[in-house]
Amino acid sequence: MFEILVNRELAPGIKLLEVKSPDITKKVKPGQFIVLRINEKGERIPLTVADKHPERGSLDIIYQEVGKTTRELGCLGKGEFLLDLVGPLGKPGEIAKYGTIILIGGGVGIATLFPYIKAFKKAGNKIISILGARTKELFFLEKEIENLSDEFYITTDDGSYGKKGFVTDLLKDLTEKKIDLVLAVGPLVMMKAVRQITKPLKILTWVSLNTIMLDGTGMCGSCRVTVGDEVKFACVDGPEFQADKVDFDELIFRNQRFSKEEAISLNIYNEKCGNKRCPKN
Ligand SMILES: Cc1cc2nc3c(=O)[nH]c(=O)nc-3n(C[C@H](O)[C@H](O)[C@H](O)COP(=O)(O)OP(=O)(O)OC[C@H]3O[C@@H](n4cnc5c(N)ncnc54)[C@H](O)[C@@H]3O)c2cc1C
Numbered sequence: 390m391f392e393i394l395v396n397r398e399l400a401p402g403i404k405l406l407e408v409k410s411p412d413i414t415k416k417v418k419p420g421q422f423i424v425l426r427i428n429e430k431g432e433r434i435p436l437t438v439a440d441k442h443p444e445r446g447s448l449d450i451i452y453q454e455v456g457k458t459t460r461e462l463g464c465l466g467k468g469e470f471l472l473d474l475v476g477p478l479g480k481p482g483e484i485a486k487y488g489t490i491i492l493i494g495g496g497v498g499i500a501t502l503f504p505y506i507k508a509f510k511k512a513g514n515k516i517i518s519i520l521g522a523r524t525k526e527l528f529f530l531e532k533e534i535e536n537l538s539d540e541f542y543i544t545t546d547d548g549s550y551g552k553k554g555f556v557t558d559l560l561k562d563l564t565e566k567k568i569d570l571v572l573a574v575g576p577l578v579m580m581k582a583v584r585q586i587t588k589p590l591k592i593l594t595w596v597s598l599n600t601i602m603l604d605g606t607g608m609c610g611s612c613r614v615t616v617g618d619e620v621k622f623a624c625v626d627g628p629e630f631q632a633d634k635v636d637f638d639e640l641i642f643r644n645q646r647f648s649k650e651e652a653i654s655l656n657i658y659n660e661k662c663g664n665k666r667c668p669k670n
């Protein structure tokens with residue numbers, strides 16, 4: 390059992406969960422994730438480790454309440470427990486001195502980007518960060534990321550904050566300079582659009598793929614993705630891959646394969662809860 394130390398809202402529908410797990414905290418590296426299960430009837434969901442606190446033996450997870458399990462997670466409070474926490478899973482990111490790196494975070498992908506920014510900065514790189522969200526209220530970790538960045542940009546779809554438009558609009562301008570690496574984390578369509586800009590320019594680009602994962606150990610095949618001519622499993626071969634070879638169209642299609650069941654499950658949960666967001670945290 391894994392004790393919850395904090396579970397609080399950072400932005401509407403986005404929460405920070407600090408959970409005690411000294412073993413995972415000791416081993417986890419940027420880009421790695423855990424799979425958690427709330428209780429015996431719960432589904433297993435993968436979430437990135439956004440930060441760690443060795444002094445408390447705990448790790449931070451930042452999650453968006455998008456469906457039944459993340460909504461249920463949002464209703465747990467300090468002092469309650471998670472049944473299972475497995476990790477660290479996935480390959481750690483390749484942290485080194487590349488030169489100038491553009492790091493792009495879209496939506497809750499900003500959570501996955503944060504440990505990379507810290508590690509790349511420590512490795513001596515010049516950091517250009519671009520954060521994007523639908524609207525102003527949805528940003529989190531903004532000050533922390535700005536403080537680590539040599540250049541820092543914000544975009545919103547509705548223009549309520551920063552530059553109006555998508556992260557890719559800014560990326561186009563920024564790639565006029567010499568860029569050694571781009572790392573993008575966010576919705577699949579965003580990562581695909583980033584690749585469309587960087588591929589013709591031959592800029593090394595990595596993406597962190599949020600495929601549907603079940604066991605997280607390479608056994609079930611759920612997270613299958615085509616990369617070049619090869620079949621890969623994002624949970625053990627990734628989640629980070631070189632963007633130019635990823636078959637995004639296949640992945641976008643495969644990620645929708647349980648949409649009907651997910652909607653039914655959320656409806657049942659909403660009916661049980663009277664369609665209210667949990668007020669506890
Ligand atoms: C390696 C990895 C790291 C991730 N890190 C984060 C993170 O740090 N913060 C965050 O908010 N989200 C993260 N996700 C996505 C997160 O796992 C899903 O949002 C979550 O599983 C949704 O579950 P649900 O029951 O609340 O929603 P559901 O209604 O079941 O699903 C909503 C959407 O979430 C996705 N999803 C559903 N089940 C899974 C699953 N088992 N595995 C992966 N995706 C699923 C699907 O795209 C689905 O359409 C990550 C996914 C992966 C693969």
Ligand code: FES
Binds near residue numbers: 604608
């Ligand atoms: S989640 Fe089962 S093989 Fe990757």
